[in-house]
Every structure is written in structure tokens, then in C-alpha cells.
Amino acid sequence: MGMKADIRLIDDNGLRIDGRLPNQLRPIRMEVGVVKRADGSAYVEWGGNKIMAAVYGPREAYPKHVQDPNRAIVRARYNMASFSVDERKRPGPDRRSIELSKVISEALTSVIFVEKFPRTAIDVYIEVLQADAGTRVAGITAASLALADAGIPMRDLIVGCAAGKVDGVVVLDLNKEEDNYGEADVPMAILPRTGEIALLQMDGDMTYEELTNAMEMAMEAAREIYRMEIEALKGRYGGDVNE
Amino acid sequence: MSNTSKFSEGVVAESKRSYIKRLATQGMRIDGRNFDEIRPIKITTGYVPRAEGSALVELGETKVLVGVKIEPGEPFPDTPNMGIMTTNVELVPLASPTFEPGPPSEEAIELARVVDRGIRESHAIDMEKLVIEEGEKVWIVFIDMHILDYHGNLFDACGIAAIAALNNAIVPASRYGFGDDFKLPLNHYPVPVTFAKIGEWIVADPNLDEESIASARLTVTTNEEGKINAMQKGLYGTFTYDEVKKVINRSLDIGKKVRDKILGDANGEED
Amino acid sequence: MEEKKRVRDIVVPGEEIRVEGKPGRGVFVENGKMYSAYLGILDVRAGYVNVIPLSGCYIPKKGDKVIGKIVDLAPMNWVVDINAPYYAPLHVNDVPWRVEFGDTGRFLSIGDVILAKVSNVNELGQVWITMKEPGLRKLEGGHIIKIAPSKVPRVIGKGGSMIQMLKDYTNCRIYVGQNGMIWISGSPDGIITVIKAIRMIENEAHTYGLTDRIKEFLERGEE
Numbered sequence: 001m002g003m004k005a006d007i008r009l010i011d012d013n014g015l016r017i018d019g020r021l022p023n024q025l026r027p028i029r030m031e032v033g034v035v036k037r038a039d040g041s042a043y044v045e046w047g048g049n050k051i052m053a054a055v056y057g058p059r060e061a062y063p064k065h066v067q068d069p070n071r072a073i074v075r076a077r078y079n080m081a082s083f084s085v086d087e088r089k090r091p092g093p094d095r096r097s098i099e100l101s102k103v104i105s106e107a108l109t110s111v112i113f114v115e116k117f118p119r120t121a122i123d124v125y126i127e128v129l130q131a132d133a134g135t136r137v138a139g140i141t142a143a144s145l146a147l148a149d150a151g152i153p154m155r156d157l158i159v160g161c162a163a164g165k166v167d168g169v170v171v172l173d174l175n176k177e178e179d180n181y182g183e184a185d186v187p188m189a190i191l192p193r194t195g196e197i198a199l200l201q202m203d204g205d206m207t208y209e210e211l212t213n214a215m216e217m218a219m220e221a222a223r224e225i226y227r228m229e230i231e232a233l234k235g236r237y238g239g240d241v242n243e
Numbered sequence: 244m245s246n247t248s249k250f251s252e253g254v255v256a257e258s259k260r261s262y263i264k265r266l267a268t269q270g271m272r273i274d275g276r277n278f279d280e281i282r283p284i285k286i287t288t289g290y291v292p293r294a295e296g297s298a299l300v301e302l303g304e305t306k307v308l309v310g311v312k313i314e315p316g317e318p319f320p321d322t323p324n325m326g327i328m329t330t331n332v333e334l335v336p337l338a339s340p341t342f343e344p345g346p347p348s349e350e351a352i353e354l355a356r357v358v359d360r361g362i363r364e365s366h367a368i369d370m371e372k373l374v375i376e377e378g379e380k381v382w383i384v385f386i387d388m389h390i391l392d393y394h395g396n397l398f399d400a401c402g403i404a405a406i407a408a409l410n411n412a413i414v415p416a417s418r419y420g421f422g423d424d425f426k427l428p429l430n431h432y433p434v435p436v437t438f439a440k441i442g443e444w445i446v447a448d449p450n451l452d453e454e455s456i457a458s459a460r461l462t463v464t465t466n467e468e469g470k471i472n473a474m475q476k477g478l479y480g481t482f483t484y485d486e487v488k489k490v491i492n493r494s495l496d497i498g499k500k501v502r503d504k505i506l507g508d509a510n511g512e513e514d
Numbered sequence: 515m516e517e518k519k520r521v522r523d524i525v526v527p528g529e530e531i532r533v534e535g536k537p538g539r540g541v542f543v544e545n546g547k548m549y550s551a552y553l554g555i556l557d558v559r560a561g562y563v564n565v566i567p568l569s570g571c572y573i574p575k576k577g578d579k580v581i582g583k584i585v586d587l588a589p590m591n592w593v594v595d596i597n598a599p600y601y602a603p604l605h606v607n608d609v610p611w612r613v614e615f616g617d618t619g620r621f622l623s624i625g626d627v628i629l630a631k632v633s634n635v636n637e638l639g640q641v642w643i644t645m646k647e648p649g650l651r652k653l654e655g656g657h658i659i660k661i662a663p664s665k666v667p668r669v670i671g672k673g674g675s676m677i678q679m680l681k682d683y684t685n686c687r688i689y690v691g692q693n694g695m696i697w698i699s700g701s702p703d704g705i706i707t708v709i710k711a712i713r714m715i716e717n718e719a720h721t722y723g724l725t726d727r728i729k730e731f732l733e734r735g736e737e
Contacts (some may be wrong), residue, residue, distance in 0.1 A: 040569065058571060058599040069638065095352045102349045102477075109479040111527070113542075113551060116573075118638050120599045148527050151570020151664065153551040155542065156528030184364075186474070193528040193549070196481035200461065202474035203364045208495070211471050212488060219484065233553055234524045237568065237720050 009178055010167040016178065022171040023217055025161075025224065030141070030232035032149045040150025042232070044142040047175055048132030053142035055150040058120035072117035076105040076124040078139055084131040100136050107189045107199035108143055113153040122152060133179035137162045140189050140199065141225065148233055156191040157229050158198060159222040163188075163214035165206055170213045172221050186214045192226035195219065249334060249341045249350045255455045263456060267444040273452055274303075279493055281436075281448035284403065284504055288411040296412025296427065299391075300404035303450060306338075306392035309404035311384060311412045313427070315419050318374070318381040326373025328384040330359040332401065339393035353477070355388065358401045360473040361433040361464035362386070368409065369428035375421050382414055384427070395451040398462045398475075399501075402435035407505050433472050434501045435464040436494040440480055445490065447497055461487065463494035467502055471495075522720050523556040525565055531556065538562030554664070555720050568720060572598045572663040572693035574641045578632045581653070581691035582643065584624050589616040594628065597660065597693040600639055604630065608644035610651075627653045627697065629689055653689065656699030659709055661716050663694035668719040669712055676715070676725060683732040684708050707732070 009017055016022070026047030035041035038054035045051075061067045078100040082091045093101070108124060124146065126139040137160030144158040164174045166182040174185055184204025190197060202211065263273055270277065282303030291297040296311035318325060332355040334342040347355075362368065373382040386409070388401045412427040439449035439457035449457055458480025464473040471491060476482065482490070525531060531541060531548045533556065540552050541563055550556075552567040574580070574596065585601065586593035592604045604622075606613040611621050622628065629651055633644040645651065661669065669690055670677050681688055684707050686700030698708050711728055718724055 039571070060600050095356060098349050099353045099356050102353055103475075106477060106479050110481050117599055120639075148553040149569060151552060151554075151567040151662070153540075153567075153570075154527035155544075155549070155551065157526060191481065191528070193530075194481075196483060197476065197487060198481045200474055200476035200482070200487065202471065203360045204472065205364060205366075206471050207469070208471065208491060211491065215484065215487070230526055230529075233526050237524050 007177070007181070008167065009181060010169050010171075014169075016166070016171065016175075018175055022169055023221070025173045025221055026175065028225065028228055030145060030228055032145050032232050032236045038146070038150070040146045040148070040152070042142045042145035042149060044138050044145070046132075046134060046138040046141075047173070048130060049128070049135055049138045050130040051126065051128050051135065051138050051142050053124060053126045053139065053146040055122065055124050055143075055146045055152065057122040057150075058117040058152070059123075061119060061121035066121070067119040069118055071114035072112070072120040072122050074105050074109040074112060074114065074122045074124065076108055076126060076143060077101050078104055078126045078128070078136065080128040080131060080135070084128050100139075103199055103201065104136065104140050104143065104189075107140060107158065108147065110196070110198040111144075111154045111156045111158055111191060112147065113155065116153060122147075133174050133176045134160075134162050134187070136160065136199075137187050137189065141229065145229060145232060149236075156193045156196075157226065158189050159192050159225045159229065160187070160189045160199070161218040161222045161225055162186060163218040163221075165204060165210055165214065170210050170217060172217045184210070184214070186211065186218065188215065188218045188222075190219055190222040192222055192229075249339070249348055255452075259452060260456045263452060264442045267441055267446075272446060274450060276446075278444065278446045279497065281399070281497060281501070282450065284501065286403070286407050286505060288407055294408075295415055296408045296410075298404045298407035298411065300400050300407065302396060302400040302403065302448065304392060304394035305396060305400045306390075307397065307400040307404045308389045308391055309401065309408040310387050310389070311408045311427075312387070313382050313384050313412065313414050315375055315380050315421070316383040318378065322370075323378035324374055325370040326368070326381045326384060328359075328363065328368055328370075328386065330355045330362070330386040330388070330405070332358070332388045332390070332397075334390050334393075338390045342390070342393070353475070354397055354401060357398055357435070357462055357464075357473065357475045358386075358388065358405050360475075361402055361435050362405060362409070365431040365433040365464070365466045365470070365472040367406065367429055367431045367433055367466075369430050372428045373414070384409070384412075393451070395454040396437050396448050398437045399435050399448060402433070402464065403501060403505060406432055406434065410505065431466045431468070432502050432506065433464045433466045434498040434505070435462050435473070436497045436501070437462040438490045438493070440482065440486070445486060447493065461490050463491050463498075465495050465498040467499075469495055522722065524554070524568070524720060525550040525556055526553050527551060531563055531565075533558055533563050535561050535563040538564035540565030540567060567662075567664045569662045570664055572596065574598050574602070574632045574635050574693070576632055576635055578692035579650075580630055580632060580643065580693040581658070581689060581695035581697055582628050582630055582693075583658075583695075584622050584626045584628070587618050587622075587624065589618065592618055592622055594630065594643060596630075596632075596641070596643065596691075597663070597695055598641060600641060602632075602641040602643045604628075604643050604645065608633065608642070608646050610646055622652060627658060629653055629691070629697070653697050653699075656687070656697050657705050657709075659696050659698070659712065661694045661696060661712060663692065665716050665719045666690060666692055666694055668724065669696070669715050671725060676728065679725075679729060679732065680708050680711055
């Protein structure tokens with residue numbers, strides 16, 4: 001957010017630079033069971049994002065002092081590959097990825113029946129292979145699929161989705177240019193069954209009306225993404241998607 | 244709650260947990276506040292005269308010291324005509340038995356980044372006025388936050404102290420031979436307000452006990468124009484959409500009062 | 515069975531289950547409605563609605579026969595990996611031999627594979643196992659493979675029919691642990707065939723007519 005754009009991000013017809021309408025998602029593709037060695041895994045392509053997630057556990061948590069006697073701890077690690085962005089990123093965790101790992105871990109914990117596995121860790125590794133804005137919400141979507149694939153008991157799936165503001169217009173699912181030059185970004189993670197909000201961040205400059213419009217737009221789109229999640233999970237087993 | 248989180252008192256006595264919840268059913272809190280009431284704020288600006296700006300903020304018993312240092316340096320290549328700001332939090336081990344020496348914990352990083360977002364996204368500092376020579380030399384504003392006593396809600400204590408310290412900062416131009424010193428130019432005054440969800444209740448400015456048993460946390464940073472500049476949800480619980488809307492609205496109200504306090508105190512000092 | 519590879523009802527976590535019956539395993543109830551806790555197969559029997567997970571780790575239950583691997587030794591016990599979230603201790607009093615203090619390594623050493631029984635599980639998930647019962651023993655030679663524990667019942671089949679069929683066709687000795695560890699002993703060709711068949715069962719566990727297809731495979735000898 002915040003950089004000034006020389007380009008117009010919304011044209012006279014109200015279309016965005018990639019031709020989308022304000023409330024339109026980028027193309028999304030999901031696949032489950034892509035890492036054979038993992039207990040569960042998933043791959044999500046979302047616009048130009050290519051993101052892989054794998055789950056290991058529940059397994060006894062080490063080092064021992066991180067164990068919780070009442071529940072499993074969920075350790076998500078969000079990591080961007082050095083080559084995932086235009087300018088090479090130094091490998092390893094930076095402050096941003098540490099923060100994102102934390103909020104993603106917390107959001108995932110909210111749906112997992114963690115009390116079933118005291119003293120264990122459920123490790124969720126999210127690798128951003130190519131980044132194109134919205135990596136955390138695509139990553140959390142992949143993580144949700146990987147957790148389900150790993151047979152982790154959960155009270156709901158999780159859907160990640162973002163909305164924001166570009167050239168004064170509230171739009172869904174910002175792309176790279178919109179993220180760089182837009183005015184606000186609101187990444188969310190939503191429990192599709194209950195509508196609860198498990199992850200919510202925001203940065204930029206928005207009025208109350210703009211912000212609530214953006215959140216409602218993301219929650220609406222979450223239903224569509226939820227359908228894709230169900231399709232990916234059931235499709236893996238050749239299941240009937242429509243009930 | 245995890246017993247490993249730095250922002251809790253470790254294992255919480257079950258009696259305390261149920262007492263706090265029982266009080267909540269009667270609209271009460273353990274320290275006698277109502278749900279939307281924040282603890283008393285005391286702001287001492289200029290606490291560290293050696294820093295270019297500083298503020299000691301006491302939010303109830305929580306104590307945070309922010310020092311601002313301003314030095315010349317190279318601009319980022321993609322923003323040659325703008326100054327630079329960085330934020331850092333140190334969970335100094337003297338402030339809590341749960342803080343340990345060592346590299347910044349994820350809690351410290353999250354805290355610093357949430358405060359940073361509020362200041363950066365509101366364009367609080369007029370970065371374009373911090374250019375010494377375009378593309379060559381700009382002023383770098385270091386906002387360093389030291390936690391001195393941890394009794395809950397560091398997000399708000401740090402955010403308040405940071406903007407109070409910035410508001411009282413002087414750019415030390417003469418020290419480096421770049422003309423006269425001048426007041427750090429500020430355009431906006433972002434203020435974070437944090438809420439904790441306890442059972443089905445949502446309280447403003449959680450104290451240590453409340454924070455230790457909270458299921459979810461939401462910080463909303465707003466500016467003097469009533470704009471929202473940053474949000475951060477934390478912890479393992481969730482919020483409903485209605486709760487989020489309520490929290491944003493209350494943050495706007497409470498943020499305004501806190502801002503008046505920050506600016507009022509600062510003006511008082513200048514007299 | 516009916517047409518080939520017809521798929522059983524698959525549900526995802528949080529999906530509402532609109533089927534008559536009492537909530538059984540793998541489901542949870544919220545505001546009077548029943549939901550699946552797993553990505554799994556809907557299974558209604560004896561008036562209970564269950565969801566059988568399609569994957570996931572082994573959750574030990576008292577009485578389960580499991581296959582484990584010794585991963586550590588102590589003076590009075592062995593530490594056994596039974597493919598659960600936690601390792602299980604095997605105490606010297608729970609083996610069919612008289613073991614002197616500190617002499618555990620002479621009876622079972624690291625890497626040895628045993629057939630054991632879960633003797634106790636507490637609410638913290640801690641597990642104890644025993645070998646003090648007829649048939650429980652150290653498994654020598656052979657080969658070990660791992661499958662999703664939730665698919666063990668399919669590998670065993672109704673009344674042990676599937677596993678018996680595998681044994682009959684290949685002349686292999688096979689032990690299936692409830693924890694998804696399977697020990698196979700026999701000729702190399704036999705073992706390869708058993709593994710192929712088990713992988714087939716694992717991949718198609720959620721379909722109908724599986725027994726017939728496995729039989730066909732064994733008769734053909736090749737997939």
C-alpha cells in the first residue's frame with residue numbers, strides 16, 4: 001500500500017487492469033494430496049500465486065517445553081521462496097513471514113479440535129513458490145485443504161480471501177499492481193459454515209463504509225472458494241460434489 | 244491458551260478464569276471498569292532527552308518507553324524522495340517473568356509490525372519533508388519501543404507511546420550540518436485500540452488477567468479523520484462479523500478520546 | 515456388489531450430516547445439528563452415524579493389536595514407535611521374558627519389530643503396551659509397510675475375508691496392526707503381490723465392490 005501509481009488501476013468502464021470486475025476473483029485452482037511423503041498436502045494456484053502446503057502430525061511436540069498438556073499446538077510456517085518475487089528474497093524467515101506464520105497458526109487453531117491431541121504439534125508448512133499478492137489468504141486456503149487431507153479433525157474448513165481499495169473503489173482479491181499501488185488491503189480468513197472470522201488484518205486508508213463493504217465482498221466470495229475446496233477434497237476420491 | 248505465549252501469565256488458575264467470566268455476565272470487569280472503558284493513561288513526553296523524541300506511557304500498570312532516534316541515511320531506491328521509518332519492539336526481560344533475552348520473539352515482531360502499520364499506512368509522518376538530497380540522503384526515523392512493565396495490552400501502550408514520541412521529536416539537522424533543527428512533521432495521529440473476547444463478551448484495553456484468558460483479540464488503528472488504517476486479529480478464537488463491526492465503531496470513539504489525551508498532554512508541555 | 519467403483523458418501527470437515535441416527539464417531543453436534551469432523555466416509559450402522567476418516571494418524575485404543583518398532587532402550591523399559599502421536603513404553607514386566615535391570619537390550623534392540631497389544635490409554639494420550647499374551651511376539655524377518663490406520667478394516671475385510679484371501683493367494687504370513695503397520699513374510703514375489711494389493715485397497719477403500727476387484731487382481735497376478 002501507499003506507493004503512488006502512475007498508472008490508472010480502474011478504467012472508465014470500471015474494469016481493473018487485468019480486466020476483472022471489482023467483485024471478481026482471479027482464477028483459482030486447487031489440488032489435494034500433492035506431497036506424498038506428508039500426512040496431508042495441497043496445492044493452490046490463485047492468479048499468479050503458486051502455493052504448496054503440507055501437514056505433518058499430530059506428533060509429539062519438541063522441544064518439550066513447547067508442549068501444551070491440554071492440546072496440540074499448531075505451528076504454521078509461511079515461507080516465500082527466494083525466487084518467488086521479482087527481486088530475489090533472502091531465504092529464511094523475515095519479520096513479515098514470522099508475523100504471518102503467527103496469525104495463520106492462530107487462525108488454523110480456531111478450527112482444529114486441538115484438545116484431542118495433548119502434548120503434540122501439528123506442523124503446517126506453507127511454501128510460496130510464486131507470489132502475486134494475496135499469498136497469505138491463498139496459503140491459508142491451501143493449509144485448510146492439507147489439514148483435511150491429513151485427517152485432522154476440524155469443526156470447519158477455512159477459506160482465505162482478501163478485499164481492498166484501489167483508485168477509490170472497493171475491490172475483491174487484489175493483484176500485484178493493485179497491492180503495490182492501491183489504497184488498502186484487508187486479508188481475511190473465514191469459517192464458511194459459521195461465518196466466523198479467524199484471521200483479519202488491514203492496512204491502508206479506508207472509511208468505515210469502505211471497510212465494511214470490503215469485508216462483505218470478501219465474505220461473499222468466500223462461499224465460492226468454499227465450493228472449490230469441497231470439490232478439491234471430494235474430487236480426490238472421485239466423490240460426488242453436490243451433496 | 245498456550246502456556247508458552249509471552250503475552251499471558253502462563254497457566255491461569257481455573258478459579259480466576261471462571262470469576263472473570265462470572266463478572267462479565269453482570270457487565271463487570273475485575274478492575275471495576277465497564278466493557279468499553281480503558282485504563283487511565285499517563286503520558287510523559289521527553290522522558291529521554293538524549294533521544295530525538297520520547298514518551299513514557301503508562302496504561303494502567305503497563306509501562307512502555309518509546310525513544311525516537313533520527314539520523315541521515317540513504318533512501319530506498321524505489322522511494323528516492325521520501326524519508327524512512329523503522330519500528331522495533333524489545334520485550335525487555337525485566338518487564339515480565341515470561342520475557343526472555345534473545346532475538347525478537349514472534350510476539351515482539353507482531354507487536355512492532357502492527358504499530359508500524361498504523362503509523363505507516365496513515366502517513367502519519369510527512370516522509371516527503373524528510374529528504375536532505377533527493378536520491379542521496381534522507382532522514383531515517385527509528386522508533387524503538389521498550390516494554391518496562393507488562394500488565395496487558397502492549398499494542399495500545401506501544402501505539403500511543405509511539406505517536407506521542409513522534410509528536411515530540413525534533414529532526415537534529417544542525418548536528419549533521421544540514422541547517423536548522425525542525426520539528427518532525429506529522430500529518431496524522433493514528434491511535435490503536437485493542438479489544439479482547441472473553442467468553443461471549445468483548446472488552447476494551449484488556450489487562451493482564453483478561454488477556455491471559457481471552458480467546459481472541461482485535462486491534463483497530465484509526466486516525467483523526469475517522470479513517471481506519473490498520474487492523475490485526477490475534478489468538479485462537481474467532482469474531483463474528485457483527486462483533487468486528489462493533490469493535491471498529493468503538494475503536495473510533497475510544498481512539499478519539501485517546502488522541503485528545505495525547506495531543507492535549509503534548510500541548511500542555513509546550514506551554 | 516453393484517456397478518464398479520461406485521463411491522461411498524464422502525463428507526468434509528464442518529459439513530452438515532442430514533441423516534437419521536445418533537451421533538457416533540467422527541461427528542460432532544452443534545446447536546442440535548450434526549457435522550462431520552473429518553474428511554471421511556459417511557457410515558450409518560446400528561442407529562449411529564459415523565464418519566470414518568480417509569486418512570490420519572493412529573489413535574490408540576485399549577485392546578488394539580499393534581505392530582511397533584523399538585526406537586529406544588532404558589534399564590526398565592523399551593520405547594516403541596506405534597505410529598501414534600506418542601511413543602509407547604513397554605515395561606519389562608509386560609514381556610514374556612524375565613529381564614534383569616539394565617538388560618533390556620539383550621531381548622529387544624533398537625529397530626526390532628514387535629506385535630503388541632495396547633494395555634492402557636489415559637486421557638492425556640499416554641499409551642502403554644504389552645507383549646504378555648499368547649501370539650504377541652517379536653516379528654523376525656519379513657517386510658513392514660504402513661497404511662492409513664483408518665483403512666485397516668478394509669484390508670482385513672469382513673470377518674477377515676480380505677486378508678485371508680491375500681494369504682491364500684500368495685502363501686504369505688501377514689499381520690495387520692490396528693495402527694496401520696503391516697508385517698508381511700513370504701517369497702519376494704508373494705510380498706510384492708501383497709503390497710500391490712494392499713495399495714490398491716488403500717487407494718480404493720472408499721469404493722464399493724473392492725473385494726471382487728482385489729480377487730480379480732490376484733487371479734490375474736498383475737494390475
